[in-house]
Amino acid sequence: MATSVNSYRTGPDERGHFGLYGGRYVAETLMPLILEVERAYNAAKVDPDFHRELNYYLKYYVGRPSPLYFAERLTRQLGGAKVYFKRDELNHTGAHKINNCMGQILLARRMGKTRIIAETGAGQHGVATATVCALFNLPCTIYMGSTDIERQAPNVFRMKLLGAEVKPVTSGSATLKDAMNDALRDWVANVENTYYIIGTAAGPHPFPMLVRDFQSVIGEEVRKQLHEMEGRLPDTLVACIGGGSNALGLFHPFLDDRSVSMVAVEAAGLGLETGKHAASLTGGKPGVLHGNRTYLLQDDDGQITEAHSISAGLDYPGIGPEHSWLHDLKRVEYVSATDQEALDAFKLLAKIEGILPALEPAHALAEVIKRAPNLPKDHLLVMNLCGRGDKDVFTVAAALGIKL
Amino acid sequence: MSRIAARFARLRQEGRAGLVTFTMAGDPDYATSLGIMRGLPKAGVDIIELGVMFSDPMADGPAVQAAGLRAHKAGASVRRTLDMVAEFRRSGDNETPVVLMGYFNPIYIFGAEAFCAEAKKAGVDGLIVVDLPPEEDHELRPHAIANGLDIIRLATPTTDAARLPKVVEGASGFIYYVAVLGITGTKSGAIEQIQESVERIRKSTDLPIVVGFGIKTPEQAAEVARVADAAVVGSALVEIIGGKGDTVRSALRFVEGVANAVHSSRRKAKADA
Numbered sequence: 001m002a003t004s005v006n007s008y009r010t011g012p013d014e015r016g017h018f019g020l021y022g023g024r025y026v027a028e029t030l031m032p033l034i035l036e037v038e039r040a041y042n043a044a045k046v047d048p049d050f051h052r053e054l055n056y057y058l059k060y061y062v063g064r065p066s067p068l069y070f071a072e073r074l075t076r077q078l079g080g081a082k083v084y085f086k087r088d089e090l091n092h093t094g095a096h097k098i099n100n101c102m103g104q105i106l107l108a109r110r111m112g113k114t115r116i117i118a119e120t121g122a123g124q125h126g127v128a129t130a131t132v133c134a135l136f137n138l139p140c141t142i143y144m145g146s147t148d149i150e151r152q153a154p155n156v157f158r159m160k161l162l163g164a165e166v167k168p169v170t171s172g173s174a175t176l177k178d179a180m181n182d183a184l185r186d187w188v189a190n191v192e193n194t195y196y197i198i199g200t201a202a203g204p205h206p207f208p209m210l211v212r213d214f215q216s217v218i219g220e221e222v223r224k225q226l227h228e229m230e231g232r233l234p235d236t237l238v239a240c241i242g243g244g245s246n247a248l249g250l251f252h253p254f255l256d257d258r259s260v261s262m263v264a265v266e267a268a269g270l271g272l273e274t275g276k277h278a279a280s281l282t283g284g285k286p287g288v289l290h291g292n293r294t295y296l297l298q299d300d301d302g303q304i305t306e307a308h309s310i311s312a313g314l315d316y317p318g319i320g321p322e323h324s325w326l327h328d329l330k331r332v333e334y335v336s337a338t339d340q341e342a343l344d345a346f347k348l349l350a351k352i353e354g355i356l357p358a359l360e361p362a363h364a365l366a367e368v369i370k371r372a373p374n375l376p377k378d379h380l381l382v383m384n385l386c387g388r389g390d391k392d393v394f395t396v397a398a399a400l401g402i403k404l
Numbered sequence: 405m406s407r408i409a410a411r412f413a414r415l416r417q418e419g420r421a422g423l424v425t426f427t428m429a430g431d432p433d434y435a436t437s438l439g440i441m442r443g444l445p446k447a448g449v450d451i452i453e454l455g456v457m458f459s460d461p462m463a464d465g466p467a468v469q470a471a472g473l474r475a476h477k478a479g480a481s482v483r484r485t486l487d488m489v490a491e492f493r494r495s496g497d498n499e500t501p502v503v504l505m506g507y508f509n510p511i512y513i514f515g516a517e518a519f520c521a522e523a524k525k526a527g528v529d530g531l532i533v534v535d536l537p538p539e540e541d542h543e544l545r546p547h548a549i550a551n552g553l554d555i556i557r558l559a560t561p562t563t564d565a566a567r568l569p570k571v572v573e574g575a576s577g578f579i580y581y582v583a584v585l586g587i588t589g590t591k592s593g594a595i596e597q598i599q600e601s602v603e604r605i606r607k608s609t610d611l612p613i614v615v616g617f618g619i620k621t622p623e624q625a626a627e628v629a630r631v632a633d634a635a636v637v638g639s640a641l642v643e644i645i646g647g648k649g650d651t652v653r654s655a656l657r658f659v660e661g662v663a664n665a666v667h668s669s670r671r672k673a674k675a676d677a
């Protein structure tokens with residue numbers, strides 16, 4: 001592989017590190033297995049048959065490519081940059097999560113694994129995993145924090161309809177981080193037959209790399225589509241960050257295009273100053289959790305603290321290691337949006353474009369609303385509309401004080 | 405000679421296997437935890453393994469998770485754990501090895517170098533860092549070595565022949581064989597498989613081999629003691645500490661029972677050692 005010192009796209013190194021971040025901080029029991037996943041992935045990556053199969057399912061089952069849509073009314077209302085949405089919310093199952101699940105389930109099948117596990121926060125990754133498991137007839141167990149089970153009830157029911165077993169997790173804050181702990185515990189006990197489909201660009205190497213690769217289809221399509229529509233590269237890319245997979249999927253293909261600026265939006269919850277947020281880059285510091293070193297919300301004793309966000313998919317005290325690296329290098333700008341800003345953006349998009357965004361990309365939209373008015377009219381801004389909001393209507397209703 | 409090496413030398417001399425107990429530092433509170441720790445050597449414990457609380461213990465089952473939460477509520481921290489070891493040493497025990505077991509993040513945040521220096525000063529002898537496989541322990545190892553602390557590595561049922569040399573290379577003190585595929589406090593391993601694995605590991609190292617995970621009763625401990633250099637009892641003890649009543653007394657009484665079983669279980673195949 002060609003390595004150039006001034007490329008941002010060659011990471012991680014062979015030990016899974018992005019600079020200081022990443023790595024394989026796992027119990028010895030898992031080590032041989034994640035080395036096996038790495039070998040299997042490296043072989044699949046250069047196997048045309050693997051890509052042929054993946055592309056087939058992405059096209060005919062997921063519905064790719066997803067449209068790149070010029071949001072004309074929103075653009076007019078904001079009065080600045082031309083705003084485009086990458087409509088990954090139109091994928092089968094309603095979010096970008098399925099891009100990754102499709103890649104990983106094909107990998108699991110190549111490895112001869114017969115049982116799938118996953119963690120989920122918003123339930124989107126759980127639904128996407130349950131979906132591909134139904135498609136390929138593999139039993140699956142989804143770990144989900146009991147707090148999230150409550151606030152994402154429609155997705156829990158969807159997973160069950162798809163034949164998945166949903167295991168409530170009550171330890172810790174009973175959200176995404178705890179679901180990930182329990183999924184890892186399950187994996188340690190079932191290494192022989194089980195594959196863990198991690199839902200974001202985090203976890204031990206090679207997961208941050210392979211999840212990023214499977215999501216990069218987003219950015220690759222944007223490059224082609226925008227070229228057809230505008231004949232050039234975008235100027236600014238905007239995406240929300242939970243663990244960071246949809247953002248990396250959009251950003252990664254453009255990282256070496258210096259003219260393209262990138263903005264990632266963390267969840268500021270009730271406000272950074274309140275301490276009740278999920279902004280690990282803005283409000284955390286480097287540490288080791290879930291198999292990798294990255295920025296984490298934690299106290300002075302190295303205990304991980306609880307994240308807060310109205311959006312279950314962003315409610316995670318860490319972030320994928322490649323983002324920590326891009327943050328330190330300042331290649332990507334990391335900002336945040338509060339629960340309230342996300343809600344306002346959610347309502348605006350419904351009215352002005354007829355699209356209910358998921359609360360996760362509503363955070364990205366909040367940043368677009370702040371930023372676009374100050375940009376020139378020929379500035380091309382692409383936001384990853386990575387999920388649809390149907391799953392969030394109960395949460396939004398509750399936040400607006402409306403009883404359904 | 406380090407306390408760990410001296411202890412295994414003595415066990416060899418006496419022709420018996422050792423008992424290692426795991427308790428969570430500060431569980432259910434500092435005073436009780438220290439009280440239990442002080443009573444362990446007399447109850448027959450050969451090596452004390454002390455857990456360092458972490459919020460996200462991914463290799464631990466419900467019993468140890470709950471112990472961590474109890475300790476956390478009672479104010480446990482890395483600093484307090486080191487204080488507890490120092491206080492244990494001050495009360496007169498300068499022989500029983502103390503091994504800290506935990507996860508990397510609290511050590512990383514404390515500072516690996518400062519942590520090793522302070523641990524040594526407190527009277528710690530070795531470190532088991534569950535989520536620091538050989539591939540990642542280069543940030544801790546030099547500081548541990550500089551301070552004379554053993555880095556105790558874990559071998560598991562998945563550590564195959566190709567990987568084993570990597571695990572034993574650079575390990576010191578002893579090898580901790582994890583007897584089950586899984587987390588602490590859940591299932592128990594079959595003794596035939598444990599014996600086979602211990603014998604396999606012995607071929608690639610002269611270090612003592614200690615077996616843990618899933619050992620809950622005096623009988624199981626005695627069985628393991630026949631094939632390994634020591635047996636670890638953790639979750640079963642931690643559950644007693646989490647129970648009601650005089651936990652110091654009931655914990656130590658349980659430990660005595662296990663120690664008797666282990667110590668009277670003569671080791672087989674001693675001749676070729």
Ligand SMILES: Cc1ncc(COP(=O)(O)O)c(C=O)c1O
Pocket residue numbers: 095096097121122123124125199200201240241242243244245246247312313314358360361386387388
């Ligand atoms: C629609 C949607 N967007 C974003 C996220 C956050 O994940 P990531 O940062 O990996 O894209 C989630 C997670 O559940 C999600 O469901």
